[in-house]
């Protein structure tokens with residue numbers, strides 16, 4: 001796994017990541033992307049999202065506080081990105097909480113070519129149509145195999161799928177990997193999944209292989225979480241430490257990798 005080589009390449013390129021994210025986390029996502037070495041831009045107006053998505057290195061669509069005008073702008077941005085071959089990440093935040101979100105996500109998946117669908121177990125379970133007790137925007141609980149869910153949703157949508165949690169699962173339908181890096185405190189700060197979606201976008205933008213770059217993003221992000229938790233055991237200071245650790249990630253952290261690829 002050449003995760004840190006990919007991190008270095010990403011930093012060199014400093015990809016422009018166009019985020020159409022939610023109101024809760026926009027600042028957190030922009031700061032995290034800057035800390036790790038990417039270049040964020042947030043833009044939502046239908047009049048400008050097409051040109052911005054066309055010149056970006058990646059487009060991230062996050063439905064966390066979606067409204068109909070933003071949804072319509074996402075379609076414009078998405079079509080522009082697809083036309084130029086700009087990869088799209090979809091974070092279906094809380095897709096299980098309302099029929100409205102389900103309908104919007106269905107349309108996004110039908111109309112756009114999405115490179116990566118990244119969400120927690122509750123969100124991906126909703127897309128997989130398997131029983132799950134999601135808890136608002138949090139993952140909740142369920143019995144269905146996460147690795148099966150990742151594979152199935154990847155095959156159904158012809159995209160890479162990443163499910164986050166204590167163990168992350170990444171699949172493109174043919175390959176499957178798990179990542180055990182990360183720390184429980186990451187669930188005590190809002191926007192940690194949303195920022196991960198942005199970071200995945202930055203890695204994908206800088207590498208040819210979607211599966212490998214998604215894996216590298218999860219590994220490095222999880223390691224930053226572990227290092228931040230060593231320095232601060234409480235959510236407020238953890239959040240600040242986490243930003244610092246995104247900035248400090250380097251090849252010396254290689255030995256912290258806890259990930260494996262499985263044959264399927």
Ligand SMILES: Nc1ncnc2c1ncn2[C@@H]1O[C@H](COP(=O)(O)OP(=O)(O)O)[C@@H](O)[C@H]1O
Pocket residue numbers: 119120121137138139164165166167168181182183184186187191192193194196218221222
């Ligand atoms: N229990 C946990 N232990 C370790 N890391 C976790 C745990 N839960 C989530 N993470 C990490 O936190 C990050 C955000 O994941 P998650 O909380 O599932 O996303 P979301 O905020 O979208 O629900 C990921 O990097 C994931 O690996």
Ligand SMILES: Cc1ncsc1CCOP(=O)(O)O
Pocket residue numbers: 022024025064065093137189190191192193194195
């Ligand atoms: C709390 C909340 N409500 C709507 S979006 C949002 C943020 C979700 O962030 P994350 O999925 O990264 O935990």
Ligand SMILES: [Mg+2]
Pocket residue numbers: 091093094119120137193194
């Ligand atoms: Mg989330």
